[in-house]
Amino acid sequence: MIELLALNPSWWQETFLIKVPIGLLAVLLPAGTIVYLYLFKAISFMQSRLGPMEAGPYGSLQLLAEVGKWIQKEDIFPSKADKFVFAAAPFVVLMSTFLLVVVIPAGPDALFVDLDAGIYLAMAVSSVSVIGILMAGWSSANKYSLLGGIRAAGQLIAYELPLILAVVGVVIQAGTMNMQGIVLAQAEGEILGWGGIGNPFILTQFIGFFIFMIAVQAELTQAPFDMPVAESELVTGYLTEYSGIRFLLFFIGEFASAGVFSAIAAVLFFGGWYVPGIDAGSQVFNVIGPLVLATKTMLIAFLIFWFRFTFPRFREDQLQRLAWKFLIPLSLANIAITGVLKVAV
Amino acid sequence: MSTTTENEQLAYIASQAADARVNVEVETDEGMTLNLGPQHPATHGTLRIIAKLDGEKVVTAEPIMGYMHRGYEKLTEVRTYPQVTTLINRIDWLGSFANEVPFILAAEQLMEVEAPPRAQWIRTILFELSRIANVCLFLGDMAVQVGATTPVFYAFRDREFVLNQIERVTGGRFHPNFDRIGGLKDDLPKGWIEETRGALERMKSFCDEMEELVLGNEIFQARTRNIGVIPGDVALSYGLSGANLRASGVDWDIRRDANVGLVYDQVDWKVWTHPDGDSFARFWVRLQETREACNIIDQLLGSIPSGPIMAKVPRIIKVPAGEAYVATENPLGEMGYYVVSKGDLTPFRVKIRSASFSNMSITPWILKDVFVPDIISILASLYFILGDIDR
Numbered sequence: 001m002i003e004l005l006a007l008n009p010s011w012w013q014e015t016f017l018i019k020v021p022i023g024l025l026a027v028l029l030p031a032g033t034i035v036y037l038y039l040f041k042a043i044s045f046m047q048s049r050l051g052p053m054e055a056g057p058y059g060s061l062q063l064l065a066e067v068g069k070w071i072q073k074e075d076i077f078p079s080k081a082d083k084f085v086f087a088a089a090p091f092v093v094l095m096s097t098f099l100l101v102v103v104i105p106a107g108p109d110a111l112f113v114d115l116d117a118g119i120y121l122a123m124a125v126s127s128v129s130v131i132g133i134l135m136a137g138w139s140s141a142n143k144y145s146l147l148g149g150i151r152a153a154g155q156l157i158a159y160e161l162p163l164i165l166a167v168v169g170v171v172i173q174a175g176t177m178n179m180q181g182i183v184l185a186q187a188e189g190e191i192l193g194w195g196g197i198g199n200p201f202i203l204t205q206f207i208g209f210f211i212f213m214i215a216v217q218a219e220l221t222q223a224p225f226d227m228p229v230a231e232s233e234l235v236t237g238y239l240t241e242y243s244g245i246r247f248l249l250f251f252i253g254e255f256a257s258a259g260v261f262s263a264i265a266a267v268l269f270f271g272g273w274y275v276p277g278i279d280a281g282s283q284v285f286n287v288i289g290p291l292v293l294a295t296k297t298m299l300i301a302f303l304i305f306w307f308r309f310t311f312p313r314f315r316e317d318q319l320q321r322l323a324w325k326f327l328i329p330l331s332l333a334n335i336a337i338t339g340v341l342k343v344a345v
Numbered sequence: 346m347s348t349t350t351e352n353e354q355l356a357y358i359a360s361q362a363a364d365a366r367v368n369v370e371v372e373t374d375e376g377m378t379l380n381l382g383p384q385h386p387a388t389h390g391t392l393r394i395i396a397k398l399d400g401e402k403v404v405t406a407e408p409i410m411g412y413m414h415r416g417y418e419k420l421t422e423v424r425t426y427p428q429v430t431t432l433i434n435r436i437d438w439l440g441s442f443a444n445e446v447p448f449i450l451a452a453e454q455l456m457e458v459e460a461p462p463r464a465q466w467i468r469t470i471l472f473e474l475s476r477i478a479n480v481c482l483f484l485g486d487m488a489v490q491v492g493a494t495t496p497v498f499y500a501f502r503d504r505e506f507v508l509n510q511i512e513r514v515t516g517g518r519f520h521p522n523f524d525r526i527g528g529l530k531d532d533l534p535k536g537w538i539e540e541t542r543g544a545l546e547r548m549k550s551f552c553d554e555m556e557e558l559v560l561g562n563e564i565f566q567a568r569t570r571n572i573g574v575i576p577g578d579v580a581l582s583y584g585l586s587g588a589n590l591r592a593s594g595v596d597w598d599i600r601r602d603a604n605v606g607l608v609y610d611q612v613d614w615k616v617w618t619h620p621d622g623d624s625f626a627r628f629w630v631r632l633q634e635t636r637e638a639c640n641i642i643d644q645l646l647g648s649i650p651s652g653p654i655m656a657k658v659p660r661i662i663k664v665p666a667g668e669a670y671v672a673t674e675n676p677l678g679e680m681g682y683y684v685v686s687k688g689d690l691t692p693f694r695v696k697i698r699s700a701s702f703s704n705m706s707i708t709p710w711i712l713k714d715v716f717v718p719d720i721i722s723i724l725a726s727l728y729f730i731l732g733d734i735d736r
Binding site: 048049143147226227235310312313314 | 490
């Protein structure tokens with residue numbers, strides 16, 4: 001455990017006052033960008049409409065208006081709700097997002113903690129949100145919420161497995177569970193003896209990426225895996241009874257975890273903060289690294305929202321069948337092939 | 346309360362008790378009761394479904410209608426015949442013009458007048474345009490109900506072109522109120538025929554888009570194929586009509602088999618059927634029918650005869666005593682008006698046979714042993730409009 005939490009502080013990590021705002025920024029900035037750029041705008045253009053146009057230039061301040069609206073709204077507790085659990089649920093969901101962002105490196109030194117088992121921690125804490133969602137579904141004293149919560153629990157547990165198994169392929173190839181090590185392995189790697197662009201694992205682990213993205217889509221409960229919040233069936237599932245600031249917290253949690261999972265995908269498969277052509281040890285990455293990572297994150301997040309607004313929703317049993325009968329065998333095969341090639345090549 | 350009589354109080358209590366009876370939730374030993382509606386995002390209005398669940402599986406489902414009853418049958422009795430069209434426009438609000446036609450035809454039958462050919466032609470064109478305006482929205486809405494958000498925006502976008510054409514002729518987008526006993530209110534505006542051809546082109550490309558985006562999607566097919574299967578004989582025995590019946594393989598279309606007053610016999614067209622009877626088949630048949638409607642309108646636009654648009658009818662319309670039932674193939678299915686006249690300015694009694702009411706009656710039969718998400722997709726594929734159920 002001590003090895004797991006062994007910290008490797010760099011200059012900016014030593015002050016709490018810098019760390020906390022940067023942590024908040026790292027969670028909220030991608031979330032806000034995703035909401036405005038994709039949820040409000042890109043999707044509107046796909047659906048042949050303009051999206052918000054009134055608040056600020058091209059509606060860019062719409063998000064602030066929405067947040068202001070939610071904060072002003074009454075925070076309603078259903079009379080039969082389990083008050084403490086109901087109140088705590090959004091924080092549990094948000095906590096898992098914040099814990100995830102801790103391990104993502106944005107540069108050679110720009111990282112919160114450098115854990116030897118970083119990706120292991122990320123996979124572990126990403127399941128914490130299930131508890132929050134189940135808490136929300138159960139404590140609302142609403143049948144739709146309950147159905148949504150149970151669906152979410154079944155779905156998130158089923159997709160946790162392909163998510164982890166997809167990561168195992170990357171870990172085998174990188175030879176480390178350290179996120180920084182995975183980035184460096186891609187930066188210094190070679191594909192069949194050619195190291196011109198390093199070895200972004202998207203090229204060698206494309207099956208893993210495919211499985212990872214499907215599982216992420218399910219983990220984030222975005223369409224086509226959005227049964228827990230299926231609007232046309234369950235009203236909004238476990239969110240039905242939430243209003244005001246607590247709904248806002250869930251909302252932030254949803255989009256912040258979209259950003260964080262995209263960032264993890266960027267680290268695992270696209271080389272994280274590294275761009276080919278610059279020496280990976282160079283200090284310049286402490287400056288441009290966060291920007292590079294943010295760009296890659298946004299591109300991957302676009303995929304998530306593109307799928308979300310294109311596909312219809314699976315049914316619960318079809319979703320489980322996809323996970324257990326297709327994704328898990330495929331990811332096991334991927335691990336086997338990766339292992340064999342790792343030893344042979 | 347001092348002014349209310351005892352009878353009024355009793356009536357009030359009785360109505361409350363009736364409400365309470367409906368609201369009782371029976372908790373069974375091995376399941377729970379899920380109350381879908383009257384306020385639910387998927388019920389297009391105020392339909393209520395009481396589903397008894399075992400896990401996610403539906404044991405029984407019972408539809409409860411009447412939350413939006415507006416009493417149109419009774420209201421027609423205090424309105425003159427020309428005024429009635431204003432009301433019945435609002436029955437199936439997505440294809441309003443189609444509601445007026447069977448009533449006007451019934452009244453014409455009683456008065457023994459016939460609209461001039463030009464009026465019949467334009468009626469048929471508007472009838473099919475309102476079918477497109479109606480079914481177009483179904484194509485998008487069905488996708489929403491199975492979870493895809495984007496297609497409905499395309500549906501609204503392209504429906505606009507059809508609505509614009511209806512508006513240019515009738516002046517009303519939603520409630521045209523254009524049909525008159527003995528003909529139509531106005532003639533077509535200048536340049537309308539060419540513009541309508543453009544709107545039809547737009548509609549055809551919309552159908553192609555839907556076929557690729559929704560019908561061809563694997564998830565959509567997984568959600569709809571073999572879900573909510575209605576065999577042909579069951580469909581007939583429940584009185585289903587329209588595309589729901591044809592999707593069960595029953596080759597019955599009033600436009601072809603029992604046509605009254607419209608000019609479908611002048612056009613070369615096809616009745617689409619599908620043997621499967623599942624939700625997918627219902628979507629498929631409606632998609633093909635939208636294309637076929639474009640085809641029908643296209644042919645009719647080229648052959649509109651000249652002449653008057655109004656037959657000779659008296660200024661004050663008194664319908665001679667008698668009874669008439671006229672049904673047409675409306676966007677939602679068979680819609681008929683049984684009109685009883687005693688020779689007055691107003692109808693003595695009007696019975697409206699609306700398609701959605703009969704189509705809904707199959708829900709307890711079909712919503713058995715399905716999953717909760719299937720309730721929504723099956724109801725969406727049956728395609729009802731609340732105004733058409735409750736009238």
